[in-house]
Amino acid sequence: MVLYVVGLGLSSEKDITVRGLEAVKSCERVYLEAYTSILMVDTEKLSEFYGKEVVVADREMVESESDKILDGAQEKNVAFLVVGDPFGATTHTDLVIRAHELSIKVEIIHNASIMNAIGACGLQLYNFGQTVSMVFFTPTWRPDSFYDRIKENRDIGLHTLVLLDIKVKEQSFENMARGRKIYEPPRYMTVAQCAEQMLEIEELRGEGVYTPNTIAIGVSRIGSHDQRIVTGTLQELSEADLGPPLHSLVLLGSRVHELEVDYIRAFALNKETFEQVVALEHNKKAS
């Protein structure tokens, strides 16, 4: 019948759309993609809300056992649930292509994702350049290609949304080597860690793409009742605590509208440094 690829939105079980909920209720099997993002709600709560068992699909399952997910979808409806919008990660286009090959009808049910909900910080979405990702640095792996992308955006005055790493179902080196399926607790990058890594790379590369005084906006749990939005310099944000995950960061571009400045000012960690930096970096108050 149909493979429904359903976006769940950002936060609670009730962020699914009415159409999405009807689709899920019509399904024989329900899978939840749970490795590129997380919903701020337990799988049990989802099951209860849908009146259906929800099978958590990890990366391995989605990438190597897609036929198992699609099994029988020619006769019965199957739902594949994705946090945010279905088209956030490449993997799901793979599943869609595979379904087409098996002559299974696919219906996409869209929802909010961080890519559009980030507008909640008050910056205009059409002033954003490309989105970049920030991974957890390790002693031996500190990829800095995000720096080049941010440079490209800032050279033309645009804001940059930085998506922060999450690590779920990670194995320690030892457990992996011994083939033990024991997983580390999940880790979610914070705004502070992101700001710190950004400053470290600026220090190393020294191309002046941004400075410790560049204004950024940290957001956490966007779309939930306890979402937080804070504006500060990268230095300030590297010491800020935005509470539980998920976090994201936006680096302000120079082509910023006065209305945008007014809106993010309300979230300033420190009104004084905010005014100083805006005056300097964005020439809003030429004296």
Place this chain on the structure above:
Amino acid sequence: MVLYVVGLGLSSEKDITVRGLEAVKSCERVYLEAYTSILMVDTEKLSEFYGKEVVVADREMVESESDKILDGAQEKNVAFLVVGDPFGATTHTDLVIRAHELSIKVEIIHNASIMNAIGACGLQLYNFGQTVSMVFFTPTWRPDSFYDRIKENRDIGLHTLVLLDIKVKEQSFENMARGRKIYEPPRYMTVAQCAEQMLEIEELRGEGVYTPNTIAIGVSRIGSHDQRIVTGTLQELSEADLGPPLHSLVLLGSRVHELEVDYIRAFALNKETFEQVVALEHNKKAS
């Protein structure tokens, strides 16, 4: 109590989230913002679905009578419905700021918008640069600033989402001059008109930002059951008919991943020209 600013998503009355629907049902008054975008459903159908009267708020009302919308929201819930996500257009940040001034609690309920649902065309959202708008040209007004923005995106290899003009509640010059509140029928720009205007400006400016052979993707009614996605050269798209509104266009950037090419190939109007252009412009098949 609360001003709920509720995103309605892209297409039908059932694209509202469960949380959004519960919020609307709790409201004393319900307004629908109806000038920056349109839902593909009648206001009457919305009213029926909510069990509430829905007042259509035009630009004049939202911009100059926001206090009327907010009237009494200290005691009773009020809903302000926005097609797509609430943070698509500046005007709503104005309403939110005004509500804060009046000490009215504001709750934003996010949803899908074209800004993230455009991922349905198969291109990765993080490879998009800034979004541009295309307005209907008139004999005396043919604004070409979109050309500079697209140039900036293409210089760094990024895709560009082009949002197309809609004209609702337009008055003819004569009716306006005579103060007659008679409005022209609504107009929605098509992918073909957009491609044509883009080619006209390239012809005029001649900076080679794109050519009649540049690959673009036209989409219409994204998120609905009869959505269409077609890939073609700008020349081909300038002659394509994508049916009823709303339409949008994506201009392909050079930093395109092979998986993206595979995905959009499936929508090609003409497989032969598609392969030729991809081979030439994107060096996918160096011979």
